[in-house]
Amino acid sequence: FCATFLNPGDIVLVEGPSFPGTVETILKYQGKIIEVPITPEGMSYQAIEEIVAKCGRSGEVIKGIYTIDDFHNPTGITMSENNRLMIGQLALENGIMILEDSTYSGLFFEIAPPLDMYSMNGGQGVLRMGTFSKTIATGLRLGWLQGSSEAIDAIKKTRSDMGNAPFIQTAVSRFIESSEYSSHVKEMRSLYRSQCKALTNSLTQHCSNYLEFIEPRGGFFLWPKCIGVDSAALTKSAAEEGVIFPDGSLFYQDPSLHENHIRLAFSGNSPERLGEVGLRLRKAFEKLLD
Ligand SMILES: Cc1ncc(COP(=O)(O)O)c(C=O)c1O
Structure with a gap:
């Protein structure tokens, strides 16, 4: 374009x-x-x-x-x-x-x-x-x-x-033409649904005082708003707890539009690991609020 x-x-x-x-x-x-x-x-x-x-x-x-x-x-x-x-x-x-x-x-x-x-x-x-x-x-x-x-x-x-x-293009086009691609996508839907659920359950259990979010119905991302703590400070404190994610301000041209969100991707980790995020983030919040 x-x-x-x-x-x-x-x-x-x-x-x-x-x-x-x-x-x-x-x-x-x-x-x-x-x-x-x-x-x-x-x-x-x-x-x-x-x-x-x-x-x-x-x-x-x-x-x-x-x-x-x-x-x-x-x-x-x-x-x-x-x-x-x-x-x-x-x-x-x-x-x-x-x-x-x-x-x-x-x-x-x-x-x-x-x-x-x-x-x-x-x-x-x-x-x-x-x-x-x-x-x-x-x-x-x-x-x-x-x-x-x-x-x-x-x-x-x-x-x-x-x-x-061209080798990759041909391989992907054959995959799509076969029925395997659509059954693969169906599997991906339930995989990402279980990953999203693991993350949102963990955050609801441990961080409900600190994070507000709308539960996504698809895709890769959760966009929680941080309560009482600056989101950029949280990204640093969370990194010390082993949870790495971008501050929401990175997704704007005009950073002044940013309203204290973070972006959490649930696409790349197992439900077990995502289940740990709530507790780790709570520690990150508590350190900042101490
Ligand atoms: C909305 C959107 N469009 C396009 C892309 C780019 O995808 P690709 O990896 O094929 O460059 C991404 C990747 O994050 C995306 O989130």
Whole structure:
């Protein structure tokens, strides 16, 4: 998208907070980022509407709206169906491309997320993308893109994948074509559900005075708000207890938007190890509050 469609100075709206990898790429291509707050319904429609009206008056070009609408990184929030419809419509009316990052969409625990925005908009004005890093193996550097044939043709002309191995591409495509990929993803769903449960149970048991969070229904992440202690101080104190995680401020361009959250990934550890996190974090909190 950036190499094909973005001119220097074009605006891309992103959720605040968002996945830094994408935000950094947009900045590398000299795009201008505007962060849109995320509510329990997903990216704020009202905020987008206001920004679109303001840019309409100033003549600034909004080229895209980047959203991780399912099991968002870092907050775990899933955008509601109504919000998808409204944002999709607004984008179409204003010629703004939706960049829908469906990286975590298949990794729901019980109930699938609402229909994707690409399908809702009948494929118009939406580029939808995902990666196999989360379902097959990290570091694969292989993903997929869905869009209109005009957009895909244009992207093919500017694409550069730094020489991704055809051997890996062929192996992954065979895996997908067989029924094994979908049964593998089903197994992943229950694995991540049990890991998430182990973490949330442990935090509820040991840290309910110190952390507030919404239980995710899929994906990799929990986004707890720290009570009474600065989240950056907590990351240091927790590291001494052997629990390492990023401070929430790393997921914003404007760190002043940060509201004292941390991001806990439950994807990389066994339920047994995740079950220890609550007690270790409680010690980290107690040291700071002493
Ligand atoms: C929302 C989102 N999109 C894209 C990616 C990138 O995936 P890959 O490992 O294929 O570069 C990630 C990885 O963390 C992610 O969280």
